Amino acid sequence: MGVIIINFKAYAEGCGRNAIEIARAVLSISDRVEDYIAVAPNHLDLSEIAKIGVDVYAQHVDPINFGSHTGRVTAEMVKEKGAKGSLINHSERRLRLADIDFLIQKFKDVGLISVVCTNNVNTTKAVAVLEPDYVAVEPPELIGTGIPVSKAEPEVVENSVRAVKDLNPNVKVLCGAGITTHEDYVRALELGAEGVLLASGIVKAKDPKKALEELVGLR
Amino acid sequence: MGVIIINFKAYAEGCGRNAIEIARAVLSISDRVEDYIAVAPNHLDLSEIAKIGVDVYAQHVDPINFGSHTGRVTAEMVKEKGAKGSLINHSERRLRLADIDFLIQKFKDVGLISVVCTNNVNTTKAVAVLEPDYVAVEPPELIGTGIPVSKAEPEVVENSVRAVKDLNPNVKVLCGAGITTHEDYVRALELGAEGVLLASGIVKAKDPKKALEELVGLR
Amino acid sequence: MGVIIINFKAYAEGCGRNAIEIARAVLSISDRVEDYIAVAPNHLDLSEIAKIGVDVYAQHVDPINFGSHTGRVTAEMVKEKGAKGSLINHSERRLRLADIDFLIQKFKDVGLISVVCTNNVNTTKAVAVLEPDYVAVEPPELIGTGIPVSKAEPEVVENSVRAVKDLNPNVKVLCGAGITTHEDYVRALELGAEGVLLASGIVKAKDPKKALEELVGLR
Amino acid sequence: MGVIIINFKAYAEGCGRNAIEIARAVLSISDRVEDYIAVAPNHLDLSEIAKIGVDVYAQHVDPINFGSHTGRVTAEMVKEKGAKGSLINHSERRLRLADIDFLIQKFKDVGLISVVCTNNVNTTKAVAVLEPDYVAVEPPELIGTGIPVSKAEPEVVENSVRAVKDLNPNVKVLCGAGITTHEDYVRALELGAEGVLLASGIVKAKDPKKALEELVGLR
Numbered sequence: 001m002g003v004i005i006i007n008f009k010a011y012a013e014g015c016g017r018n019a020i021e022i023a024r025a026v027l028s029i030s031d032r033v034e035d036y037i038a039v040a041p042n043h044l045d046l047s048e049i050a051k052i053g054v055d056v057y058a059q060h061v062d063p064i065n066f067g068s069h070t071g072r073v074t075a076e077m078v079k080e081k082g083a084k085g086s087l088i089n090h091s092e093r094r095l096r097l098a099d100i101d102f103l104i105q106k107f108k109d110v111g112l113i114s115v116v117c118t119n120n121v122n123t124t125k126a127v128a129v130l131e132p133d134y135v136a137v138e139p140p141e142l143i144g145t146g147i148p149v150s151k152a153e154p155e156v157v158e159n160s161v162r163a164v165k166d167l168n169p170n171v172k173v174l175c176g177a178g179i180t181t182h183e184d185y186v187r188a189l190e191l192g193a194e195g196v197l198l199a200s201g202i203v204k205a206k207d208p209k210k211a212l213e214e215l216v217g218l219r
Numbered sequence: 220m221g222v223i224i225i226n227f228k229a230y231a232e233g234c235g236r237n238a239i240e241i242a243r244a245v246l247s248i249s250d251r252v253e254d255y256i257a258v259a260p261n262h263l264d265l266s267e268i269a270k271i272g273v274d275v276y277a278q279h280v281d282p283i284n285f286g287s288h289t290g291r292v293t294a295e296m297v298k299e300k301g302a303k304g305s306l307i308n309h310s311e312r313r314l315r316l317a318d319i320d321f322l323i324q325k326f327k328d329v330g331l332i333s334v335v336c337t338n339n340v341n342t343t344k345a346v347a348v349l350e351p352d353y354v355a356v357e358p359p360e361l362i363g364t365g366i367p368v369s370k371a372e373p374e375v376v377e378n379s380v381r382a383v384k385d386l387n388p389n390v391k392v393l394c395g396a397g398i399t400t401h402e403d404y405v406r407a408l409e410l411g412a413e414g415v416l417l418a419s420g421i422v423k424a425k426d427p428k429k430a431l432e433e434l435v436g437l438r
Numbered sequence: 439m440g441v442i443i444i445n446f447k448a449y450a451e452g453c454g455r456n457a458i459e460i461a462r463a464v465l466s467i468s469d470r471v472e473d474y475i476a477v478a479p480n481h482l483d484l485s486e487i488a489k490i491g492v493d494v495y496a497q498h499v500d501p502i503n504f505g506s507h508t509g510r511v512t513a514e515m516v517k518e519k520g521a522k523g524s525l526i527n528h529s530e531r532r533l534r535l536a537d538i539d540f541l542i543q544k545f546k547d548v549g550l551i552s553v554v555c556t557n558n559v560n561t562t563k564a565v566a567v568l569e570p571d572y573v574a575v576e577p578p579e580l581i582g583t584g585i586p587v588s589k590a591e592p593e594v595v596e597n598s599v600r601a602v603k604d605l606n607p608n609v610k611v612l613c614g615a616g617i618t619t620h621e622d623y624v625r626a627l628e629l630g631a632e633g634v635l636l637a638s639g640i641v642k643a644k645d646p647k648k649a650l651e652e653l654v655g656l657r
Numbered sequence: 658m659g660v661i662i663i664n665f666k667a668y669a670e671g672c673g674r675n676a677i678e679i680a681r682a683v684l685s686i687s688d689r690v691e692d693y694i695a696v697a698p699n700h701l702d703l704s705e706i707a708k709i710g711v712d713v714y715a716q717h718v719d720p721i722n723f724g725s726h727t728g729r730v731t732a733e734m735v736k737e738k739g740a741k742g743s744l745i746n747h748s749e750r751r752l753r754l755a756d757i758d759f760l761i762q763k764f765k766d767v768g769l770i771s772v773v774c775t776n777n778v779n780t781t782k783a784v785a786v787l788e789p790d791y792v793a794v795e796p797p798e799l800i801g802t803g804i805p806v807s808k809a810e811p812e813v814v815e816n817s818v819r820a821v822k823d824l825n826p827n828v829k830v831l832c833g834a835g836i837t838t839h840e841d842y843v844r845a846l847e848l849g850a851e852g853v854l855l856a857s858g859i860v861k862a863k864d865p866k867k868a869l870e871e872l873v874g875l876r
Binding site for chain 2: 527543565567568
Binding site: 012 | 230262263265267277279289290295296306310311
């Protein structure tokens with residue numbers, strides 16, 4: 001099956017105790033399905049959630065090395081806390097091109113999985129050239145809408161997958177924006193994506209555990 | 220005596236296990252002196268260090284409320300993890316004026332202590348008008364040099380203290396940049412500052428515990 | 439009477455030939471009233487519009503000195519082109535506190551008039567401490583709405599004026615956001631403002647010249 | 658022969674009257690050689706220099722459409738003033754990946770030549786995928802040093818050229834950083850670059866005209 005990364009953003013419903021509760025739900029559901037499910041909590045929660053045993057990704061890493069950088073975190077710090085990888089260049093935390101390149105190369109050295117977000121087919125191709133582990137294409141106009149990219153703009157997913165595979169078959173493609181239901185998820189996989197990146201559909205659901213069970217087809 | 224806040228920045232010597240070791244040293248030294256000593260670790264370490272029992276400040280808080288903000292942390296999150304307050308507008312993480320105002324007001328609501336960094340007498344006065352708990356004046360050209368502001372530019376400290384007290388006697392003044400020795404610290408207090416903000420002098424010292432003992436006059 | 443500064447923003451209606459046409463209208467109307475009317479075109483149009491004879495302000499100046507700064511302009515350059523001053527920290531071009539201070543001081547050296555935009559009473563006071571020539575308070579939620587700040591939030595204008603005059607009677611106060619009609623303008627002056635900063639009300643009017651005549655009470 | 662673009666940056670020696678003088682020198686030298694020589698002045702000088710008849714590029718264009726953007730300029734404005742194109746993403750004005758893509762596509766619509774700066778072979782490839790007119794690779798550590806990239810890191814130039822041509826033979830490659838002499842320039846062309854992007858070597862030369870004559874081999 002596929003890859004599911006749940007971005008907790010700075011949602012009240014996705015931080016502190018709520019974050020831990022969702023992470024525990026992910027852990028219990030992971031045992032019952034073949035999908036790979038991971039969570040991306042905020043930096044303050046990351047360490048504690050990694051200890052639960054669920055696969056954790058940071059939401060952002062600063063494009064710096066150790067040094068005089070107040071209020072910043074490095075790839076090494078994120079790794080040391082037990083993260084498997086990090087989102088890079090999310091549409092709510094866009095980075096400069098040179099910094100995306102810096103982080104992808106640094107993640108290879110440090111041993112972190114890079115999940116680079118992009119906004120269209122063009123930027124997906126540009127990022128694929130930099131050889132990250134994942135590109136996650138998310139048309140910004142659909143983020144948070146509940147209108148799934150896999151239904152509203154299937155050609156963005158298909159063309160992203162094709163373009164990436166042409167350039168470098170090792171780069172995996174996720175798609176995001178508006179994914180909520182099992183049908184959306186399955187459709188994303190049918191379009192060639194290896195999985196999905198989602199946020200509000202699970203984190204802001206009345207019952208996140210149920211929403212995730214529904215997503216993976218357990219309900 | 221005075222207030223001492225130790226900024227761990229993104230120093231290798233100030234994160235992970237090193238951060239915990241320095242935090243423990245602070246805790247043990249705090250028991251032996253009347254100074255108020257607190258630490259400002261990075262976001263990933265914050266939660267764990269707060270549990271040790273030392274007073275913890277964040278290095279930065281994003282000027283946002285809960286919501287769709289990937290890679291950001293709110294004042295509420297920092298509070299929930301046990302932080303007493305946060306640095307705001309450090310010279311390595313400068314903020315827009317409207318955002319400094321937003322954070323100071325929000326910290327009052329949430330119950331966090333605001334420590335707003337400034338670079339000269341002018342900006343110190345401007346920030347004092349916004350009524351934070353602390354203003355920490357640090358001439359950027361001296362940060363990390365080991366040349367103490369209290370010796371190199373005593374008039375910056377004196378004029379900052381005078382200007383702040385004229386505008387609002389409740390706002391406390393720290394000074395920073397280049398503070399390393401007990402003499403520098405005492406000099407800062409003599410100039411009217413309530414304390415100091417420092418970083419490399421302790422965190423990058425060969426033996427941070429000894430350096431801190433020296434700073435507070437235990438050696 | 440009062441001060442009127444018209445911000446052309448990056449409006450299609452306020453650049454190139456349109457900008458020149460509005461500037462000419464300002465010039466002809468200026469002769470018929472006692473109000474001081476100036477325009478703030480984009481950087482590309484600035485030089486040509488200054489030659490027309492109307493008082494010109496830049497919309498922004500970068501907080502730098504001459505040097506290796508590609509894509510930036512200095513205060514000296516703006517002065518050399520004939521500008522009288524510049525907006526600083528407009529809500530669409532917010533600056534860091536240290537940079538606002540840098541620009542205000544630099545404008546004094548270079549001989550430019552500083553018009554610093556702020557978003558509320560607090561930040562207005564903070565800026566007044568830095569002693570600019572003007573503070574222009576504009577609640578961002580009203581910008582571009584046509585709902586005049588002088589009617590919707592008169593206390594913001596009154597409290598800004600009072601606070602500024604308490605701190606430094608030499609600093610002049612403008613108000614902005616939603617100003618369109620003569621009535622709004624007169625009301626702003628009655629509330630103690632020295633004038634107004636406006637944009638769409640004139641620039642995007644069907645007939646900018648008529649709109650300006652209406653504003654100053656010639657119709 | 659090759660392409661030479663001279664970036665005036667925010668140099669005192671490259672603005673106002675100095676800018677016009679260098680532009681005139683470029684014009685007179687252009688008549689005597691087969692090289693294509695263009696200048697990139699700051700926004701305030703752009704309009705006047707375009708009227709001289711020399712080919713002009715902006716140093717930067719904001720990634721926006723017409724609208725409420727104080728202190729910004731659009732591609733349409735730059736085109737209307739007579740510019741042939743613009744630098745994009747100079748190392749002193751780095752942009753987010755999505756914004757680089759936005760500008761390249763917009764320049765095609767508006768009819769401007771895109772010259773996208775990059776910092777290494779990786780980012781050069783990533784940009785080539787977006788199909789700009791030019792990629793200008795400049796290792797940031799060499800900018801302003803006088804150590805020519807064509808001598809110090811010839812493999813960066815060669816590998817950039819090869820990688821770009823593999824991806825898209827229509828994209829032209831410039832190289833920059835440290836280029837001063839005719840020998841550096843010729844070497845850049847020999848390495849496969851279509852030309853060079855330079856700044857201080859000409860603009861800050863004692864006699865810019867002589868420096869340019871030397872560069873193109875007239876002395």
